[in-house]
Amino acid sequence: MKMDSRLILALDETDVPKALHVLDEVCGIIDAVKINWPLILSAGPEIITTLSQKADVICDFKIADIPNTDRLIIEQSVKRGASGVIVHAFTGTDSLKECVSAAGGRDVFVVTEMSHPGGQEFTAKHAEEFAAMAAECGASGLIAPATRPERIKKIKESAPGLLILSPGVGAQGGSASNAVLNGADYVIVGRSIYGSSDPKDAAQKLADEIKALRF
Amino acid sequence: MKMDSRLILALDETDVPKALHVLDEVCGIIDAVKINWPLILSAGPEIITTLSQKADVICDFKIADIPNTDRLIIEQSVKRGASGVIVHAFTGTDSLKECVSAAGGRDVFVVTEMSHPGGQEFTAKHAEEFAAMAAECGASGLIAPATRPERIKKIKESAPGLLILSPGVGAQGGSASNAVLNGADYVIVGRSIYGSSDPKDAAQKLADEIKALRF
Numbered sequence: 555m556k557m558d559s560r561l562i563l564a565l566d567e568t569d570v571p572k573a574l575h576v577l578d579e580v581c582g583i584i585d586a587v588k589i590n591w592p593l594i595l596s597a598g599p600e601i602i603t604t605l606s607q608k609a610d611v612i613c614d615f616k617i618a619d620i621p622n623t624d625r626l627i628i629e630q631s632v633k634r635g636a637s638g639v640i641v642h643a644f645t646g647t648d649s650l651k652e653c654v655s656a657a658g659g660r661d662v663f664v665v666t667e668m669s670h671p672g673g674q675e676f677t678a679k680h681a682e683e684f685a686a687m688a689a690e691c692g693a694s695g696l697i698a699p700a701t702r703p704e705r706i707k708k709i710k711e712s713a714p715g716l717l718i719l720s721p722g723v724g725a726q727g728g729s730a731s732n733a734v735l736n737g738a739d740y741v742i743v744g745r746s747i748y749g750s751s752d753p754k755d756a757a758q759k760l761a762d763e764i765k766a767l768r769f
Numbered sequence: 770m771k772m773d774s775r776l777i778l779a780l781d782e783t784d785v786p787k788a789l790h791v792l793d794e795v796c797g798i799i800d801a802v803k804i805n806w807p808l809i810l811s812a813g814p815e816i817i818t819t820l821s822q823k824a825d826v827i828c829d830f831k832i833a834d835i836p837n838t839d840r841l842i843i844e845q846s847v848k849r850g851a852s853g854v855i856v857h858a859f860t861g862t863d864s865l866k867e868c869v870s871a872a873g874g875r876d877v878f879v880v881t882e883m884s885h886p887g888g889q890e891f892t893a894k895h896a897e898e899f900a901a902m903a904a905e906c907g908a909s910g911l912i913a914p915a916t917r918p919e920r921i922k923k924i925k926e927s928a929p930g931l932l933i934l935s936p937g938v939g940a941q942g943g944s945a946s947n948a949v950l951n952g953a954d955y956v957i958v959g960r961s962i963y964g965s966s967d968p969k970d971a972a973q974k975l976a977d978e979i980k981a982l983r984f
Contacts, residue, residue, distance in 0.1 A: 566838070566841075568845075590834070590838055591806075591830070591838075591841075591842045592838065592841035592842055592845060594809065594810070594814070595809070595814045595842065595845040595846065595849070596814075598813045598814060598815075599809070599810045599811075599813060600813075615806070616832075616833045616834050618831045618833045618857055619805070619831050620883065620884065620885040620887075620888075621885060621887070623781070623805055623806075626781075626783065626806075627806045627807055627810065630783075630807060630810035630811060631810065634810070642833055642857075643891075644859050644890075644891040644892065645883060645885075645887055645888070645891075645892070646885070646886065646887020646888060646889070646890040646891060646892075647887055647890060648885060648886050648887040649885065650887075668835065668860060668861075670836060670860075670861070670863060670864065671861065671863050672835075672836070672860055672861020672862055672863040672864045672865075673835075673860070673861060674861070675859075675861040676859040676860075676861060676895060677859065677860070677861075680891060
């Protein structure tokens with residue numbers, strides 16, 4: 555995955571022509587596109603391949619199953635063109651190790667504390683453990699919430715070598731600047747870009763905001 | 770979902786003609802068929818509709834996301850013909866409530882303690898809390914491990930009115946009889962049926978084993 559604008563588009567638009575239009579508009583700005591199951595259920599798994607021809611695709615499948623099933627999901631995602639996958643850690647070390655092995659060198663990003671209110675009930679309690687497990691199992695990075703930027707810093711300290719990707723910017727209330735200033739390497743933005751009347755302009759403004767912090 | 774043989778087929782075969790052949794062989798015996806993401810990634814989401822014409826389909830998607838994404842996944846699964854979905858509870862009460870609401874009366878089954886070794890690291894610690902949350906949020910039932918039948922009994926006590934579905938029978942080491950004797954209402958069996966040279970005979974033997982315990 556590139557490390558240029560540090561911006562990842564969460565393409566949670568399930569209308570396929572609209573999704574493709576948004577990606578065409580912003581693929582020169584973003585570093586990667588993140589997709590989730592609703593798009594697969596609406597467009598079919600071929601959409602992974604289609605999108606991967608325009609940008610690096612991270613399959614945000616929040617994989618959380620037994621090791622054998624995790625492996626099958628990741629192998630098929632990679633075969634279809636995914637550059638990375640997002641997985642849960644609370645299924646245990648054996649599942650997480652199998653995910654990293656199945657990815658065969660593609661990026662595995664591990665969810666720590668989730669960005670929505672319910673994320674504080676269980677995931678927050680174990681976020682630092684999940685981060686340490688991710689480092690131990692050979693993952694590339696962590697997902698940590700832009701909605702709670704002070705948590706990004708704590709989670710980063712639990713696994714210093716790993717990349718931090720932060721969702722929750724925009725519609726969910728998080729700020730790109732706060733996330734980056736607290737240690738996020740990439741920010742993940744969805745509705746503020748794909749729901750904008752001018753997705754390219756929205757993405758460029760966010761990219762400029764992030765760039766201004768770093769130089 | 771019927772409550773006749775108390776047997777659910779985990780159709781983890783990703784070769785579509787083989788999967789359809791197995792289901793044709795056993796659909797008169799099983800109460801439902803459970804499918805997972807690898808089949809969707811291999812066959813496309815239309816497979817949900819195809820299978821739903823032969824048996825009740827439980828989408829074992831281990832849904833574990835923020836509320837809005839959970840809703841989109843479940844709405845599309847139901848639209849395609851799912852009778853039930855399997856979801857995680859560790860994403861918190863708001864996510865779980867949204868799952869039940871999105872299912873619109875279809876069954877929502879909540880994972881408690883997972884059946885693989887890694888399931889003991891985090892899910893076992895919170896299994897009784899997950900069971901109580903499932904009852905509180907209006908779920909239909911729980912997933913509890915046939916590989917640890919003594920845990921089925923404890924988990925059932927945490928949510929007395931809910932159905933218990935137990936995976937891990939056969940290839941993973943659990944026994945259908947032990948699961949049912951400890952409180953499972955349904956057992957979920959995969960490889961021992963779809964990997965058998967005679968799936969119909971394998972399913973019938975398991976159905977007979979379960980029936981013998983109850984009468």
